[in-house]
Amino acid sequence: MMAATITLPGNGLVAEVERRGRGTPLVYLHGAFGLEWSAPLVDELARTHEVIAPKLPGYGASEGLERIRSFYDLSVWLDEVLDALGLESVALAGHDFGGAAAAEYAALFRRRVERLVLLAPYGLWQDEAPLEDIFGLTPGALTKLLYADPGGEAATAFNAPLPDPVAQTESILRRRQALIAAAKLMWPIPDKGLKHRLYRITAPTLVVGGTQDALMGRGYLDAFAAGVQGGRVRMVRSGHMIPQEAAAETAAAIDDFAGARRA
Amino acid sequence: MKFMSFNLMPYRHLPMDFPQKHRSVWVDIPGELFDPVKGHELYNEYMDQLEYAAELGFDGICVNEHHANGYGLMPSPNIIAGSLARRTRDAAIVVLGNSVALYNPPVRIAEEFAMIDCISGGRLVAGFPVGTSMDTNYAYGEVPTTLREKYYEGVRLIMEAWKRNDVFAFNGEFTQMRYVNCWPKPIQRPHPPVWIPGGGSVETWDYCADNGFLYSYLSFSGYKRAKVFMDGFWETLDRKGLPRNPYQAGFVQFVAVADSDQQAADLYGAHAEWFFNKTQHVYGGFVEAPGYRTLNTIKLGMESQQKGPKIIDTTWAEMIERGTVIAGTAKRVTEQLEDLSRTLNVGHLGILAQFGDMPLDKVMVNLRRIATEVTPHLKHLWDDQWEDHWWPDALKQPRVPRAIAPQRAA
Numbered sequence: 148m149m150a151a152t153i154t155l156p157g158n159g160l161v162a163e164v165e166r167r168g169r170g171t172p173l174v175y176l177h178g179a180f181g182l183e184w185s186a187p188l189v190d191e192l193a194r195t196h197e198v199i200a201p202k203l204p205g206y207g208a209s210e211g212l213e214r215i216r217s218f219y220d221l222s223v224w225l226d227e228v229l230d231a232l233g234l235e236s237v238a239l240a241g242h243d244f245g246g247a248a249a250a251e252y253a254a255l256f257r258r259r260v261e262r263l264v265l266l267a268p269y270g271l272w273q274d275e276a277p278l279e280d281i282f283g284l285t286p287g288a289l290t291k292l293l294y295a296d297p298g299g300e301a302a303t304a305f306n307a308p309l310p311d312p313v314a315q316t317e318s319i320l321r322r323r324q325a326l327i328a329a330a331k332l333m334w335p336i337p338d339k340g341l342k343h344r345l346y347r348i349t350a351p352t353l354v355v356g357g358t359q360d361a362l363m364g365r366g367y368l369d370a371f372a373a374g375v376q377g378g379r380v381r382m383v384r385s386g387h388m389i390p391q392e393a394a395a396e397t398a399a400a401i402d403d404f405a406g407a408r409r410a
Numbered sequence: 411m412k413f414m415s416f417n418l419m420p421y422r423h424l425p426m427d428f429p430q431k432h433r434s435v436w437v438d439i440p441g442e443l444f445d446p447v448k449g450h451e452l453y454n455e456y457m458d459q460l461e462y463a464a465e466l467g468f469d470g471i472c473v474n475e476h477h478a479n480g481y482g483l484m485p486s487p488n489i490i491a492g493s494l495a496r497r498t499r500d501a502a503i504v505v506l507g508n509s510v511a512l513y514n515p516p517v518r519i520a521e522e523f524a525m526i527d528c529i530s531g532g533r534l535v536a537g538f539p540v541g542t543s544m545d546t547n548y549a550y551g552e553v554p555t556t557l558r559e560k561y562y563e564g565v566r567l568i569m570e571a572w573k574r575n576d577v578f579a580f581n582g583e584f585t586q587m588r589y590v591n592c593w594p595k596p597i598q599r600p601h602p603p604v605w606i607p608g609g610g611s612v613e614t615w616d617y618c619a620d621n622g623f624l625y626s627y628l629s630f631s632g633y634k635r636a637k638v639f640m641d642g643f644w645e646t647l648d649r650k651g652l653p654r655n656p657y658q659a660g661f662v663q664f665v666a667v668a669d670s671d672q673q674a675a676d677l678y679g680a681h682a683e684w685f686f687n688k689t690q691h692v693y694g695g696f697v698e699a700p701g702y703r704t705l706n707t708i709k710l711g712m713e714s715q716q717k718g719p720k721i722i723d724t725t726w727a728e729m730i731e732r733g734t735v736i737a738g739t740a741k742r743v744t745e746q747l748e749d750l751s752r753t754l755n756v757g758h759l760g761i762l763a764q765f766g767d768m769p770l771d772k773v774m775v776n777l778r779r780i781a782t783e784v785t786p787h788l789k790h791l792w793d794d795q796w797e798d799h800w801w802p803d804a805l806k807q808p809r810v811p812r813a814i815a816p817q818r819a820a
Contacts, residue, residue, distance in 0.1 A: 218582075280695075282700060283437075283548060283699075284695040285693075285695045285697055288695065289695075319712070320705060322707065323705060324705055326701075327555050327705070328555075328699040330554055330699065331701065334547070334699075335548075335553075336551075
């Protein structure tokens with residue numbers, strides 16, 4: 148694994164980018180809680196792809212959250228990151244908050260996105276199926292909402308206190324920092340007009356959902372698939388945290404879709 | 411020393427099993443628990459209490475703003491303040507205050523406060539709180555990450571709108587107006603006294619010190635715990651070479667007067683327990699939205715091992731012990747309020763004489779006893795050394811309570 152920082156020309160902002168594996172490049176955008184909660188999927192994908200995972204502004208060492216006031220700003224930021232990395236056109240994937248960011252980018256800079264993968268993406272709102280508020284739950288209730296198996300290893304890692312108090316403090320602050328960044332764009336309802344732009348997404352799009360996702364129901368996945376030019380839905384056995392709970396199955400689905408071959 | 415009568419206006423008809431049946435008194439409190447007919451009685455009862463306090467000689471009467479809240483029935487304090495302005499003559503109308511980021515555009519606050527100041531003849535104290543996370547982020551949908559920026563920008567706009575007589579353009583991040591023109595203007599020039607009610611954030615101390623605003627620490631956890639926050643403010647003033655004028659500070663305290671400590675417990679204990687155990691029952695997920703406090707403030711809090719005080723599931727004896735409620739004989743209450751004022755170095759004290767489900771008759775007795783047996787002994791505090799620059803000019807003379815109309819005396 149390689150985590151490195153780059154400096155964006157023009158504004159001098161630092162962006163932290165993790166790069167792993169070899170193969171077809173795949174840009175991956177993490178969810179609201181940060182890249183650490185996508186580690187199993189990134190591991191799997193790295194077997195067949197060069198995974199390029201920028202940390203969004205406000206996460207890790209990535210600067211510039213104060214300038215990001217909308218998904219438009221975030222798309223412009225991502226465009227500059229891709230420029231700085233020398234990537235002309237990309238396969239783009241994103242989970243949860245990162246799914247909304249990926250879809251917004253693909254609608255705005257559509258010539259640059261070859262394929263789009265959305266894992267339980269935010270970005271839409273349906274009055275008949277209001278989303279739970281991840282920013283208004285106790286940690287216990289949040290864990291139950293996010294994981295198919297709240298007693299499993301992944302959920303425990305997400306919610307259990309760390310034995311070392313210093314590490315625990317850092318972990319609390321990291322979680323807080325992550326949610327500050329996500330809430331800035333998704334508060335109080337994560338519909339910021341993507342529904343009006345969805346048709347602009349011309350890249351073939353795979354929408355992946357978890358069969359036991361208590362947060363993002365099937366109606367949202369279908370709306371994404373129907374709204375873009377060429378979309379389809381694939382279900383995997385998981386709760387909302389697909390990158391942790393269905394890493395192998397999801398990586399295989401992405402491989403099928405993106406046409407990559409396993410080494 | 412200035413005393414204000416403060417009323418939170420609790421909905422005092424919550425069912426006894428509220429904490430068992432419902433997860434929160436705030437944000438998602440069920441609508442069917444509000445009976446508008448009882449609401450009619452409560453608003454009028456609480457306004458009677460504030461008007462009576464003004465008659466009794468309290469220097470000011472005080473209202474605040476909460477949303478979707480079972481212990482605070484004032485989403486719009488300005489409506490109450492406007493009514494009080496008509497029904498009182500020489501008490502300050504202390505609005506503590508308008509949560510600036512919730513008004514669109516914030517010029518609305520400049521206008522409404524100017525109206526209250528005109529109606530009352532220059533008796534307004536203008537409070538600008540950020541507002542709690544429950545009120546602003548959860549109940550009103552404001553983005554927590556930018557709440558404070560929006561708040562600071564809004565206060566800047568209001569102050570300009572008051573001070574300037576020209577029509578000007580305001581190009582803010584959050585508010586853009588081509589024609590800012592606050593009409594009417596307040597009587598108090600260049601502007602009414604500005605109070606900033608706040609919790610314990612470092613930024614607020616600097617903000618008050620740098621702008622000459624009053625810092626009012628609002629907390630229900632009592633004056634003993636408040637000392638660290640008030641000291642933070644005074645040390646900030648020291649650092650900037652500014653005087654520790656107690657009149658630049660305010661505090662709020664539950665107070666109850668009786669003939670003996672035991673009688674205070676008998677008369678008021680259950681109401682205080684109702685307040686703390688029922689109305690401080692807030693769902694954990696609503697306590698603080700991400701970004702409401704800066705990461706630095708959170709870090710400081712964690713490093714100094716500050717733990718939130720246990721304020722629910724408390725008994726009267728614990729409240730007395732911690733000073734969350736000051737109660738007992740007039741002598742004891744007077745001594746403790748003097749100790750509070752000197753300990754915190756505060757020149758304005760908001761007295762909560764109504765708390766929890768305390769009914770009207772008890773509140774009237776409590777108000778009368780406080781105003782006749784306690785505050786007259788403490789009014790002299792500070793005046794030998796300090797001048798109150800944070801009070802309406804029209805009310806600088808000490809208040810003399812007038813004869814109390816018999817039908818109003820309880």
